[in-house]
Amino acid sequence: MALRCDLIIRDATLIDGTGAPRRRGDIGVKGDRIAAIGDLSGMSADREVMAEGHVVAPGFIDAHTHDDQAVLCGPACMLCKTSQGVTTVVVGNCGISLSPVPMAERPPAPLDSVAELSFWNFDSFAAYAERLRTEPSAVNTLALIGHMSLRVGAMGRELDRPATDKEAERMRKQLAQSLAEGAAGLSTGLFYPPSKHAPTDEVIAVAEALREHKGLYVTHMRDEADHVLDSIEETLKIGEAVGAPVIISHHKCAQPENHGRSVQTLPLIEEYAAKYPVAFDMYPYTASSTSLAARKPRPDVPVTVATSVPHPEMAGRELKDIAAEWGVGLEEAAQRLLPAGAVFHNMSEEDVRRIMSHRLSMIGSDGGPLAKHPHPRLWGTFPRVLGLYSRELGLFDLETAVHKMTGRTAQVFGIEDRGVLKEGAFADLVLFDAGTVRDRATFTEPKQPADGIVETWVNGQSVYTHAAGASDTPAGRLLQRAA
Template sequence: MTLRCDLIIRDATLIDGTGAPRRRGDIGVKGDRIAAIGDLSAMAADREVMAEGRVVAPGFIDAHTHDDQVVLCGPACMLCKTSQGVTTVVVGNCGISLSPVTMATRPPPPLDGVCAPEWWIFDSFAAYADRLRANPSAVNTLALIGHMSLRIGAMGRDLDRPATDREAEAMRKQLAQALAEGAVGLSTGLFYPPSKHAPTDEVIAVAEALRGTGGLYVTHMRDEADHVLDSIEETLKIGAAVGAPIIISHHKCAQPENHGRSVETLPLIERHAAQYPVAFDMYPYTASSTSLGARKPRPDVAVTVTTSVPHPEMAGRALADIATEWGVSLEDAAARLMPAGGVFHNMGEEDVRRIMAHPLSMIGSDGGPLAKHPHPRLWGTFPRVLGRYSRDLGLFDLETAVHKMTGRTASIFGIADRGVLREGAFADLVLFDAATVADRATFTEPRQVADGIVETWVNGASVYTHAGGASDTPAGRLLRRDATPLLGPSPLAV
């Protein structure tokens, strides 16, 4: 009896996500799984797509997002991701998660830039998970629990101090409950005011809930600028103290005086990774984006306003131009705009390339979906790696680029049966043209779909085509981490 598939993509260049060499062949999907790979000329399907040599890869896994709210807002809200070929997002980063805390008033920055005030209604991770299951997104979701959210739940707005032992224990218990309900780890944002007063010992006390669970410790470190080496050491101390695999978020060397220091940071991370599981994500841009008050403005770092509550008309404008127009200093202009967000052009291209090419890296967008004028990484990250950095600059081959977005990320996060093209794996797929794939989102016009992403499938269902845009198919699922503790060294081979 001839196997009949729901979908066959024929004559594709198959890049399987493991880093292995590409090969030509067909791929068949039945239900939500890959049913067959190879020469499927004897098989039939309800729908056949002729790839004509274009690439089929596993759907991209966005290792670092702030999509906590938008995954709850319907499939069409994820066009910024599905149009890049992204099929899974990791939410709850930088210490910010939409659960397990409720708030009756506007949260402090940077939490207010990630989720709107009316969305802080989930007093447990189970409540958030139930909402997501009842209203599925177009993409799969893997969720971390944020230390800032836990802090507010335990300490209210009295955050300019270390937590007491009782408060730290309350946070630990909340984290333990969330892990039992399906969250995959703890994230911190020790750079930001709601958590900057938390000493290392407090974070370790809260992170004790990770011990023996396989849960991850993921961190926006305390300092990515002058004290970046000290912050790496603190990060490793926290993870090792509780036996948790470590992910350093959006690794960078910020501010002009630190450009080039990736020659120091990467060997330091490597030395630790030789003994203990450590990874990092990064995005392919020389500009960061966060709350406008996160860094004191300075003349040698250009800043663009992404959003402003009191002055929404200033979104997309340069802070320096606004200050000149108002006849005030950069600092006074920023204060007048807040609550607000900004794009900070504070990194060096040499560091971006060096960090991206490193074997321990994976790709995360860190986009801000609520911003009126977002950083272009929200719409352009993954095509930019494929087009600009792999094809045009030759930083690494296409197989390595795909691996950093798929198989490596799935392995680090413990996502079973995703991130690879393999019979029996879930049919999260992207079809793209390697010759034309490119990001179109720019700092001037950030909301632009990419070129060359032909179609995206999540769990076997088509969620995006370049010709037709986003579908209204709620194909995504809430994912859990394979909880097998990973306690050995990080693999350095790609």
């Protein structure tokens, strides 16, 4: 008796996520797994989708997000991701995680940009994990623990100094417990004020918990501008000291005076990668986005306000225009807008392309889902790579583009049976039109779903169609890293 599937996608161009050449065929799904691939003309299914040559690929894995709150807010809250074909998100980046430290008052920036105060109520990673299990998202979630969050828990608001040995030990124990409960690793944000006074030795002392639990070390480095090379050296020193694989977050060379320095940073990373597990993620834009307080404004770096607590009406406006309207300088205008988030146009296209095309790169959006006027990467990252950089600019072929969003990311993060099309793998899938897929989100209109993403499935369930938008299907799961 022939196998009957729940879903068969027929006559598809199959790009399997490994970087291997595309092939034409069918793919069958039963339950939450891929049941068969190839010529399935002898099989039937409860639902059959005629792909007509459109691409079926593994669902995209967003290597770097701040979706910590968004994944707790119901399936519809993840439309910004499912409409791009994203089926798994990595949360807890840049040293910021909703667990294991509850907050009784608004936390310091940039922690305040990731979640509203009512969501800072998880006193353990187990509590956060249980919430995800009982109220699933539309997408799968892999979670990191943030050093910045641990620091606030151990040190309160006295963050402008190194931690004592006792405080570092408290952080290490909390991290160890979180890893035992299913967290995938430690993230740091050494660039930001709550963590910038943490010396390398403090980070190593906390990160020692990674050794026993085989966790990852993921970092927004101390400096992505003038001292970017020193920061790479520090990052690798920390990873090697505790025996943890290293992931450099949103690798860039920031500020005009550092444009072009990827010709220095990439060989240095390559040198380490030859002897140690090292990877990096990046996003396909020349503008970054973070707390407005994170960088001193300067005339040669245009800044757009993403959100402002005291002046929400200023979201989407240029800082220089606000300053002129108020009759003050850039710094004074920025101070008046705080707490606030902003978009900084501080990178070069040449560096973006060089970093993206490097063999060690992965794709991550680093979007801000709470921002009133977010960076367009929240809605546009993955179709932008497929449409602009692969199809239009020819930076790399489509198989390579998909690999950087799927199989490569799954391998780096230790996500088993996802990121590839193979029999027995989980049915996280995206169907897209390779000829029309493109980002529509812009800096002026950032909340725009992409063109060309036909349908997205998570664990075998449809969570998005271009025709109908997001479904209310809570198909996502909490994932754990395979050591």
